[in-house]
Amino acid sequence: MQALQVAALCLLMALEPVNCQQARGNLQPWMQGLIAVAVFLVLVAIAFAVNKYWCQEKEENMESVVTIGDKKEEAVVSNGTEGRYSITAADFRSKETQHAYENIVEYEGKVITTPM
């Protein structure tokens, strides 16, 4: 016990006084930086997870898409989903011509589209 106390005392003596005076001086600057980044990334991950599992419920896979202006090119919208339709539906018009469409895997969700 005595030896331990002496060792601790020696250690304290050996340390430079500045080490004890400066509150922030005990970390290397790059370490501070890494800690800041790590904390930030953890926060982002938490935010992402919260967003994914709690807030995404009502939106499901859909992207809210608004087209203002070009009314004539409005895509087919199933009933009850005004203003929120699968982004893939907006994209399956072929790039070559306005009247051609590409076969793209249909969005599979709870929305039932009845062909008219």
Place this chain on the structure above:
Amino acid sequence: RISEAGWVSLELVEKCSIQPLENALLPLLPLQSMCRTNRSTIGGYFLAGRNMVWWPVGASLFASNIGSGHFVGLAGTGAANGLAVAGFEWNALFVVLLLGWLFVPVYLTAGVITMPQYLKKRFGGRRIRIYLSVLSLFLYIFTKISVDMFSGAVFIQQALGWDIYIAVIALLIITTIYTVTGGLAALMYTDTVQTFVIIGGAFVLMGFAFHEVGGYQGLFDKYLEALPSSTLSPAPALYNISATCYQPRPDAFHLLRDPLTGDLPWPALIFGLTIISTWYWCSDQVIVQRCLAGKSLTHVKAGCILCGYLKLLPMFLMVMPGMISRILYPDEVACVVPEDCKRICGTEVGCSNIAYPKLVVTLMPAGLRGLMLAVMLAALMSSLASIFNSSSTLFTMDIYNRLRPQARSKELLIVGRVWILCMVAISIAWIPVVQAAQSGQLFDYIQSIASYLAPPIAAVFFLALFFKRVNEPGAFWGLIGGLLMGLARLLPEFAYGTGSCIFPSACPRLICGVHYLYFAIILFLASVVLVVGVSLCTPPIPDKHLHRLVFSLRHSKEERVDRAAGTGLGARQGALFTLFLPPGPPAGQPQGSVGRCMAWLCSLGGAPQRAPEPGVERLPDITEHPTWSRVVNLNAIAMMALALFLWGYYA
């Protein structure tokens, strides 16, 4: 025709010894007169046809932010107080993301071009716009014109050894020639080019500076020993110089400083500054206009990220060279005896403002030095000219025209020019204040003025976007109340003077003791309470007026009933557009040769005014490609991570 920028630089280069390199690089400058494309329509002029891809957006965001005030101010405060002033820049890069992600989508769907126009659509009514015009004139004079003139004059003073007022007058004369002969025409592109020439020069200078001081480690080893040689008061009976006035601060290498005793306390730097930055970056016409020119929302966001990365640079390009300047020239830059300072730079409170010009003049190789000074002054003059122009239009159109609606165009023209003269006079009269304010630290001065006047504006814009319930009376009385509170601090502070380390100000502690950024937080919160309180006591604005004007309704597809008169581009708003157009006779061309000659002289040779075209009314959509949107989001996170690493590193 030789462009004015070229002319100015030729003259200066002559004074700073011509080198072949300069002659090779000078043709860069006359770009000024070449980029005159696509300005014949409002949309074309303002928004570059809404066709800019991400990198010009980001570059011009950065370029319109960085001015010679930054070189003088950041380096000067860096020399005096150490690294912390870079926090001003490193805070802004988060706010730029706020702009791209939260503010610009709403401005885009609202289909507005100017910020007053947005407020008018959002709240209706006219008085908010008049208020904003008056306040922006104030801010122009006190934070832009006088600061620009002062920092340009410091450069000239250091380069040519002139008195600061002679330098200002020379600057003004050259600027007048510059504007009268039509140098005003193209700003956005050439400003960007000039800024990047300056940044390139700054990189070179940084290299020389670090070389001179013995590398990065040399800066950190020697800064704390950078003391002036004469520190004894020549008149001990009158005053003594305490050691804290000339020793570098012990916390010079820290960004985050003590919340009570620090010169830039960390809560103020993080929270208070965010408020000022929100005003500067998210509700200021100059900045937002750059974003609205973007091709799509994704491009705007990417531009904001680029600007954020560029904003990391000033720490290394300006603040650290400023500190090096103190190490290399402690007697000049860190002077403390008032008589010495007066001899060195013309003011008694300290000469840290000369840190950067001093480096340019003494360290740069002769050729680059002339180029750097020339480009910097040319950029400064073009920005001065555009401020003169837009503020004179602001005054004639928004204020004078309302006082005297029957005023004819010739009268408006003359009033506009007289107003410019008045502003110049006020600004020159204000320069001694700029010189001495905040212990002679330019950047602190700018930020403190902004802290007293801008928080109510930031609060109103913030609430306008994110709270549907806020209405016109709330916004207006919030702005007025905030202004009164701000003036209650601003006026005593400048009446008593901010004092210096040796002669502290006599201002009572209760009024001036609070750090200006803390005051910004208080003012912001008070304005928010006032706006929300008054809004809750008055009837709300129905949703039909708000579609696509507030954040929560940005995706709404409903028809909006516009409360602005007409369909949005009535006569009044036509007048509003001219605020930012190159000057032309405000209403039609004057007839007759004398009139035309007058118009040519007075209207600064601008093109005739164009009628606003209805095409701008096409509403842009804010859809984003999911992949690219994800890429941009990830990039934003990467940028924030890098920024936070640097914050942590220099904390």
